[in-house]
Amino acid sequence: MQTKFKTELGTIRIQNEVIARIAGLAAMECYGVVGMAAKSLKDGLVHLLKIESLSRGVVIETKEDGSLIIDLHIIVDYGTNLVAIAQSLKENVRYKVEDSAGVTVRELNVCIEGVRG
Numbered sequence: 001m002q003t004k005f006k007t008e009l010g011t012i013r014i015q016n017e018v019i020a021r022i023a024g025l026a027a028m029e030c031y032g033v034v035g036m037a038a039k040s041l042k043d044g045l046v047h048l049l050k051i052e053s054l055s056r057g058v059v060i061e062t063k064e065d066g067s068l069i070i071d072l073h074i075i076v077d078y079g080t081n082l083v084a085i086a087q088s089l090k091e092n093v094r095y096k097v098e099d100s101a102g103v104t105v106r107e108l109n110v111c112i113e114g115v116r117g
Contacts, residue, residue, distance in 0.1 A: 002014060002015050002016060002062075003016065003019065003062050003066060003068065003101070003103055004066070005066045005102075005103070012102075014101055014103070016060040016062065017055055018101070019060055019068065019070075019097060019101055019103070020054075020055035020058035020059075020060055021054065021055045022096055022097055022100050022101060023055075023058045023060075023070055023072065023093050023096070023097055024036055024054030024055050024057060024058050025054060025096075026092050026093045026095075026096035026097070027054075027057075027058075027072055027074060027089055027092070027093055028054065029092060030085065030088050030089045030092055031080075031085070031088065032076050032077050032080035032081075032084075032085040032088075033074050033075075033076060033077075033085065033089065034048065034074075034075045034076060034077050034116045035048045035057075035074070035075050035116075036048075036053075036054045036056070036057025036058070036072070036073060036074060036075070037057050037073045037074060037075045037113035037114060038053075038056045038057055038073065048075055048114075048116070057072065057073045057074065058070060058071070058072055058073070059071040059073075063106060066103060066104070067103065067104040067105065067106035068097070068103055068104070068105050068106060068107075069105075069106055069107040069108075069109070070093065070097070070105060070107070070108045070109070071109045071111060072089065072093065072108070072109070072110050072111065073111045073113050074089070074110065074111070074112055074113065075112075075113055075114045075115070075116050076112055076114075076115055076116070077115075077116060077117075078115050078116060078117040082112060085112075086110040086112070089110055090108050090110060093105075093108060094108055
């Protein structure tokens, strides 16, 4: 999938993989986030992703109006305030994606998949 929007100079197309990478890197900057998570379809277990595959922990849905719905699957540090992490994550990721890609983030969902000590 890709996100596209028109300007007076032409059409701009941005692959969702690029936006997912921006969102994953922005999420890793937030305090308390240990890493992005991906569920194994085979055994249903959650795995901590390496820095090269951060975008696997991000699911992006593009709406007809060009806005995005982003789901972030994260693993957090033990002993941190989950609500504070989620709020900080939402603000940081929304800002970075909207500033870098120029698209509107309609909804940003944070799914805490695990806690790491």
